[in-house]
Amino acid sequence: MENNQVEQKYNKWIILLSVAIPVVVALLFGVNLRKLGYDVKPLSFLPPIYATINGITAVVLISAVWAIKNGKRKLHENLMKFAIFLSVLFLAMYVAYHMTSDSTKFGGEGAIRYIYFFILITHICLSVIIIPFVLVTYVRALAQRFDAHRKLARITFPLWLYVAITGVIVYLMISPYYIN
Secondary structure, three states: OOHHHHHHHHHHHHHHHHHHHHHHHHHHHOOOOOOOOOOOOOOOOHHHHHHHHHHHHHHHHHHHHHHHHOOOHHHHHHHHHHHHHHHHHHHHHHHHHHHHOOOOOOOOOOHHHHHHHHHHHHHHHHHHHHHHHHHHHHHHHHOOOHHHHHHHHHHHHHHHHHHHHHHHHHHHHHHHHOOO
16 A cells, blocks of 8 residues: 555544544543442542553653664554553543542642643643644554654654653642542
């Protein structure tokens, strides 16, 4: 299959996933199974796990950049697939937690409150924006359009890394306010 055909084959999926993932997450975020009468236990053990997954994702992304800069293309490819898997795993746990648990309010006051909300809002916005960037960057590699892949990866990498790192920061900042 020609390179352009590979990209065209995936374009509809990229658009669909780039829209569907944030919409489904937003809808499910508003669904609390316990409030709907289901007898489910809150999955309160998940936040430190998915925060750890965010941290691991950051390390994997940095390792993947190191790998490609050192000519280890197969390692880079495997690390990037693992980073995508980790992001999907994070998303599943994040949604499961919010469907079974009440939202936690940030209790900090003063300047730290503004810092927290700045980090949180930029994290959320970029976590939506990063979806098509990751997918297009990945498909360009699949299509073996490595110049275009590399050009977009220079944007995708720092955005994705920011989302991963700020996910950990948001967890660390809000974790004192979790009710067990």
